Amino acid sequence: MRFKTFVFGTLFIFGLLLTVSMSYSYERAVEAEAADTIEAPMVVADDDAASGGQFVWVEGEPLTGGGGEGWVEFKLHISEPGTYALWGKVIAWDGNSDSFWVTWQPADPDENAQETQNTEFRWGVAQSNEWSWDRINHWLDGGTFEREWEIAEAGETTLRIAVREDACMLDVIYITDNLSEDEAEVNPRDPIPEDSLTPVEPQDKLATTWGRLKADR
Numbered sequence: 001m002r003f004k005t006f007v008f009g010t011l012f013i014f015g016l017l018l019t020v021s022m023s024y025s026y027e028r029a030v031e032a033e034a035a036d037t038i039e040a041p042m043v044v045a046d047d048d049a050a051s052g053g054q055f056v057w058v059e060g061e062p063l064t065g066g067g068g069e070g071w072v073e074f075k076l077h078i079s080e081p082g083t084y085a086l087w088g089k090v091i092a093w094d095g096n097s098d099s100f101w102v103t104w105q106p107a108d109p110d111e112n113a114q115e116t117q118n119t120e121f122r123w124g125v126a127q128s129n130e131w132s133w134d135r136i137n138h139w140l141d142g143g144t145f146e147r148e149w150e151i152a153e154a155g156e157t158t159l160r161i162a163v164r165e166d167a168c169m170l171d172v173i174y175i176t177d178n179l180s181e182d183e184a185e186v187n188p189r190d191p192i193p194e195d196s197l198t199p200v201e202p203q204d205k206l207a208t209t210w211g212r213l214k215a216d217r
C-alpha cells in the first residue's frame with residue numbers, strides 16, 4: 001500500500017512538474033508542404049535533403065526574377081496567448097530569389113501584401129544554397145529587423161507565406177515563444193510526430209468528460 005502511494009505520489013509530482021515546465025515554452029514545427037492551402041503557381045516539389053522529402057516554391061532558375069503570385073496558408077491553433085517568433089527553413093540562391101511576404105492573423109491585419117507591397121510584411125530571406133534556418137524578419141526600407149507577433153487570445157490563427165520572388169524555397173516553419181535571435185539558443189527543428197496532434201486545453205478536456213458523465217446518468 002505504502003509503495004503504491006509512493007509511486008502514485010511520485011508520478012503525480014512528476015506530471016505536475018512536466019505541466020509547469022511545458023507551460024513556459026511553446027514550440028511547434030510544420031512542414032511547408034502540409035499547408036492547408038497551396039495556391040498556384042506555388043507547388044510542392046521533391047528534395048531528399050528537405051524535411052519530409054518535400055518543400056514548396058514557385059519553380060524557377062536563379063536569376064529568373066518574376067514573382068508576386070502564389071502562396072501557402074497554415075491554420076495554426078495557438079493554445080496560449082503570448083509573443084511568438086517564426087523561423088523558416090529555406091533556400092534562397094541569389095538576390096532574385098530571396099524574399100517572401102508574411103502575414104499572421106489576427107496579430108497582423110487581413111491584408112494582401114502582394115497587392116499592397118507593404119514592407120512591414122516583407123521577409124528578406126538569408127541567402128544560402130543549402131537548407132538553413134532564417135528567422136522571419138521585416139525588411140523595411142530603413143533596415144531589416146526580426147519580427148514578433150502578439151497573439152492576444154488562444155485559438156485559430158492564419159499564417160500566410162506569399163511569393164514575392166520566384167524560386168525562393170520553403171521547407172519547414174518553426175513557431176516558438178523563444179524570442180532569442182540566436183539560432184543556437186532557439187534551436188529550431190524539423191517536425192516531430194507530436195507536432196501534428198491537435199492541441200487540447202486541459203480544461204476543455206475536463207469539461208467534456210464532465211459533460212459526458214452528466215449525460216450518461
Ligand SMILES: [Ca+2]
Nearest residue numbers: 095096097098
Ligand atoms: Ca531579392
Ligand SMILES: [Ca+2]
Nearest residue numbers: 051052054171
Ligand atoms: Ca518539408
